[in-house]
Amino acid sequence: MVTPYYPPSVGGIERFVARLSENLKSRGIGVRVLTGTHFGRVAQGDGVVQIPTRLTIMGNPLIPGLVDAIGEEDCDVVHAHDEHAFTSNTVAYARARNKRPFLLHCHGSYTGGSPLWRLFVYTYMKTLGSYTLTRSDLSVALSPSEAEILKRFGGRNIRIIPNAVDPSELDTKADPSLFRSRRQVGGRKLVLFVGRLIRVKGVHLLPRIASLFNSTGEDVCFAVVGDGPMREALKRSSKRMGLRNMVITGRVSQEELSSAYAAADVVLAPSQSEGMPAVVLEALIFRKPVVATRLPTLVDYFAQTCRFVEPGDIHGYARAVRETLKNPPPESALTEVERLVTARFNWARVTDEIVNAYRELTQREEVTRPQ
Structure with a gap:
């Protein structure tokens, strides 16, 4: 190898x-x-x-x-x-x-x-x-x-x-209240990012996307789970922009990660260039709606349940998140794609x-x- x-x-x-x-x-x-x-x-x-x-x-x-x-x-x-x-x-x-x-x-x-x-x-x-x-x-x-x-x-x-992915590493029956209470999300709609905090993952876009919700007073919280070289820059951007709707957790335990997925209303994967992000597969195992960059690998398998955005389109990501929160995929479609991921991507x-x-x-x- x-x-x-x-x-x-x-x-x-x-x-x-x-x-x-x-x-x-x-x-x-x-x-x-x-x-x-x-x-x-x-x-x-x-x-x-x-x-x-x-x-x-x-x-x-x-x-x-x-x-x-x-x-x-x-x-x-x-x-x-x-x-x-x-x-x-x-x-x-x-x-x-x-x-x-x-x-x-x-x-x-x-x-x-x-x-x-x-x-x-x-x-x-x-x-x-x-x-x-x-x-x-x-x-x-x-x-x-x-x-x-x-x-x-x-x-x-x-x-x-x-x-x-290994579904056995994820607790799909995790208690969502653990993450919501620990990170003070409360009853707000939760948009979740999970991944290494590097530019190729689209981390630099997150404060700008969140600001489009912050400025309108929408009751939506963006949670950023993960660590990496851009963590401090992300915190500075959030503070400079006065974001009241962004939580940056750093690395979390497997228990809290499962709780975060369980608590999410939408999982956001704004990768700028990537093959097949594991976070998308994990989110679908939890039957969560996904907004992701239009990557060929994702479109091939998940066109029916994910909303796709062109790389770097801040307003496109925000619009797709709003649309997904308002009109999420039917539970039957999410169940079907969860079965696909479990059977094909194990x-x-x-x-x-x-x-x-x-x-x-x-x-x-x-x-x-x-x-």
């Missing part, structure tokens, strides 16, 4: 790789994770090999030692995560030398973001991204729309495997599908090799 980041770094890919590794090991499949040194030290005995990072560009690590490290591993498949990562490019380069099947796991993030990010994604996918896709023996896309995007950049032999099924992809690669009599 090759990944640009791994815990203790905090992020969706890190959590996915760590959980997938645990699941594979529990099935008797040996896993070794190769990553860099740019994010801190990994706990010893975790089956993780950290190779010196030489440089990071826009958070993207260059780890040239990966080529030799992959060659030294006695493995059946090389599974690289994140099609935008230099680490995956390195695996593609090493593919011709080590002759081992190469699975490229794509995690999305093709829309939204800053103009600089969009320019980077397009330029990257036309060059290094295409190089990497065409040298993979099998690619994983999160949704049908993402698979079509990958095909435009040379992707082939694509399997659609979405992200996963870790057991996702792990099965990845193991099947490994089996397909290793059982081929001769892996097709790029020229």
Whole structure:
């Protein structure tokens, strides 16, 4: 397994790789994770090999030692995560030398973001991204729309495997009054944000969205649950704008997180560019209405129950929240999508599908090799 980041770094890919590794090991499949040194030290005995990072560009690590490290591993498949990562490019380069099947796991993030990010994604996918896709023996896309995007950049032999959540980690019968009383929400309508407090999650938009409700005196509270480098900036913005309708909790216990979901009237996910936000899957397990950025992966699966907004559209998010509070999806639709998430996006099924992809690669009599 090759990944640009791994815990203790905090992020969706890190959590996915760590959980997938645990699941594979529990099935008797040996896993070794190769990553860099740019994010801190990994706990010893975790089956993780950290190779010196030489440089990071826009958070993207260059780890040239990966080529030799992959060659030294006695493995059946090389599974690289994140099609935008230099680490995956390195695996593609090493593919011709080590002759081992190469699975490229794509995690999305093709829309939204800053103009600089969009320019980077397009330029990257036309060059290094295409190089990497065409040298993979099998690619994983999160949704049908993402698979079509990958095909435009040379992707082939694509399997659609979405992200996963573990419903057993969430208490859907949690008492909503715990969060409402502890955070002084009271009887107000609650709009909930859950996630790492970083720009790509749309955190910088939250005070401006909340201000559109604050100025009208609407009885709506915005709760921001999570931690990250933008926490203090978020507090300053809230104070400067005189927001009386925003609560910033920081990191909370699993018990309080479940209570927050149970208490929410709407879950807001204004990510600027992302693959498949876990918060959306978790909210739907709680049968909560969602307002989210128009991400292809979400539209593919949840067009009937979520309201979608173009990236960065402050008034669009506020309008969608108001519409959802006034006319939420019918309970029958929320129940149906909860069943879909529980059945399709659970870790057991996702792990099965990845193991099947490994089996397909290793059982081929001769892996097709790029020229």
